[in-house]
Amino acid sequence: xxxxxxxxxxxxxxxxxxxxxxxxxxxxxxxxxxxxxxxxxxxxxxxxxxxxxxxxxxxxxxxxx
Ligand SMILES: [Zn+2]
Numbered sequence: 001x002x003x004x005x006x007x008x009x010x011x012x013x014x015x016x017x018x019x020x021x022x023x024x025x026x027x028x029x030x031x032x033x034x035x036x037x038x039x040x041x042x043x044x045x046x047x048x049x050x051x052x053x054x055x056x057x058x059x060x061x062x063x064x065x
Contacts, residue, residue: 004018004020005020006049010038012033016032016048019045020043021042025044025045026043029044032046
């Protein structure tokens with residue numbers, strides 16, 4: 001069964017939906033925005049996440065200036 005998780009693209013920070021085991025899944029899916037391959041642990045299909053408003057992503061590792 002397909003499993004969905006939500007994460008930003010590690011390259012361009014676009015909001016993405018990771019669908020594990022979905023039709024068209026691959027081990028090196030490409031980000032729909034920046035077209036860079038993202039390495040995944042399981043075959044995954046990438047989709048742009050339009051379910052959330054286009055808020056600015058919060059940088060997790062850059063909270064300290
Ligand atoms: Zn990207």
